[in-house]
Amino acid sequence: MQSFLKLLATVASKITHRQQLIQLSEVTELYETWKSVQTPNLLEVLEEFPSLKVPPSLIMVELPLLKLRYYSISSSPLVTPDQIHATITVVRYRTQDGAGPIHDGVCSTWLNCCDIGEIVPCIVRPYADFRMPDDMTLPVVMVGTGSGIAPFKSFWQHRKIDKEMHIADGNESWGTLKLYFGCRKPKENFLYETELQQMKTEGILDDYYVAFSREEGKQKVYVQDLLLKNEADVFNDIFMKEGHFYVCGNVKMASDVIGTLEKILQEQGSLSADSANEYIIKLQYTKRLHKDIFGIQDQQVEHVDDHADRMKNKPCETLSVPFVTNTFCCRGRPSVWVAGCTQQRVEKSTMCSMI
CATH class of the missing domain: 1.20.990.10 (NADPH-cytochrome p450 Reductase; Chain A, domain 3)
Incomplete structure (x- = not known):
């Protein structure tokens, strides 16, 4: 530049x-x-x-070429074998500390304006490191904010089908599946609220916890706060029972969540700061700590948060794209690669609030 x-x-x-x-x-x-x-x-x-x-x-x-934009897939091929769903935030923010012009996200805004049946260039890129554990008896803790809930939707869909298949075989031994989700306001940004309630009722999700950071008249709550509130439970699932920990969202949130994990290790495991940090590195090395991180600039995120009330809410689309590959791994976490080489039709489905 x-x-x-x-x-x-x-x-x-x-x-x-x-x-x-x-x-x-x-x-x-x-x-x-x-x-x-x-x-x-x-x-x-x-x-x-x-x-x-x-x-x-x-x-x-x-001028440089437009960069490719990756979106985590929010559906399981066991549920929609001929479609791929993506949960996408329609990016909109003001520059100059909220006093400047409105900027719209290039890819998300374009997708939001697409008509039903319009052709969207995309391919699927496998992400083998972000997948459900092969051992279904291990606990799973999922942490996501905003559209970072996307891959976890595919997780609970997959667990539902897995349970239906294996219970029929007499296998009823399952690790717990828990979700920590963060958004701004319960009436505007609580994505998949009804589906989450249903999954808990059916016993697919053992529990889910929601943090609202902009609920009127209440103190800001973040997913890190909920993790600390349930630190004994998190410690038991991840460190005592050797479960898997997943985090999906922007860079700052992910960093704060990993820092919270270290605090839990120090408090519940009586470890020093250095020892806790070494244990986190070990979790990554043994592929029990999984991260799907968005490369969002902190300055822009701050503008969105602090001046959200000045902006008109935009919808968050769940897009369904016809399946484009036969090599999709059922337990893997691929991403939709928009503006790639394969063109497929897009159908808009469930509408959500902007996050």
């Missing part, structure tokens, strides 16, 4: 604009501050420096 700004400086007719662009291109600290506050797109850069006379050919050559 800095090299692009330096290139733009050469086509600025106003001296002050040229000097500002050169400074931004050469002084990294100044550039990082400007980028963090403004978070500008190309149009906003042109508006900030109106003396720029940019040839269209320069833009075509210098």
